[in-house]
Amino acid sequence: MTNPLLEVSDLSVEFESYEGTHRVLNDVDLTIEEGETVALVGETGCGKSVTAKSIMGTLPRPPGKITSGNIRYRGTDLLANRAEHDRVKGEEMSMIFQDPMTYLSPVYTVGSMMADVATYSGNADVSWFDVLKNLLGRREERESIRERSIELLERMHLPDPEGALDKYPVQLSGGMRQRVIIAMALINEPTFLLADEPTTALDVTVQNQILDLLREHVTDRNLSMLYITHNLGVAREIADKICIMYAGEIVEVGSTDEIFDAPLHPYTRGLLDSIPKLTGFEGDGIDGQIPDYTNPPRGCRFHPRCPAAIAGTCDSEPVEAHAVGESRSVGCHLYEDGMSMDDAMAVATSDATYWSEERPPSAKAGVGSASSGTGTRETGGDQ
């Protein structure tokens, strides 16, 4: 665990608007080892896509501004090295997007789009001369791109992959388009995949099929992946490690099993409680909303919604990430620095013993309804 592929540290991002400065990311730390799939999980608006865009170098600046931090890829800080960022983006990283129709052109066939990605990706300044050269270019090269496209579409279980190359995106279903998008992301054999909610728009069955395909491919090729989702159930399907994000901060990191068996942060526990059990219905498990980024709450950003907030501490003292045990960390005042896993578990699973006087346990969020002290909970996530 000493040579992470991607290491984001202390990343802070602000947006300027007429309302003032929105400090959206606040000292974000995120590490992805080689061959590891990490899920970044949090509610809408918590800063997941801003994190993704910072990594991919596509954050619109202005209005966005990276005010501190590093993004190291194989040890090189991409924020300080534009040329290396461009190279890594072109040759090693690939992104899978949420909404295929935004990224698939309606006027080109699947085959010609895949060929364009294979030919021009990573080449920031494509000239008309390049395009012409390619059009007239070597037959064998085009033939091999075509073969690679068919093979990838086959791997993505697209029926009649050869026929699909001549189709336009509107002629494909949502699930088919998402398979095409994934095949396009894989055509240049990236080492790092960044998937931003790629299955959100799909129904659960198709979503699960696509997660299976993606996981299979990532495992086969030993790829590393950052998978962004608001759905912890999806994160469990795909990820080795889960980072929970709230209002622009990473509040908990742990292996997928640890997060599910023993969630420590009250926010994580609230998210787990809102996983649909049997019905497939997604409730909004935690009362309230992400705070206003122009004026975030003092102390812990989650404290106004937290059923376990300690008055006088959580509403005023900044939170730091506390290491808990070997591989986990949690940014919450309930856990002291260096707390042993056993003590942390005692805090995590105790019922209402640490409610603040001011805030009676409100309805939905996790802590009050956490079950026994064993640290294993039924989360019913296999919807």
Ligand SMILES: Nc1ncnc2c1ncn2[C@@H]1O[C@H](COP(=O)(O)OP(=O)(O)OP(=O)(O)O)[C@@H](O)[C@H]1O
């Ligand atoms: N281009 C922009 N201009 C101004 N503010 C922005 C911009 N992009 C993002 N933000 C701010 O950053 C916040 C986080 O946005 P982000 O897209 O990262 O959320 P997210 O976690 O990806 O949510 P979702 O699950 O809905 O995709 C937004 O609420 C908004 O305040």
Ligand code: NI
């Ligand atoms: Ni997003």
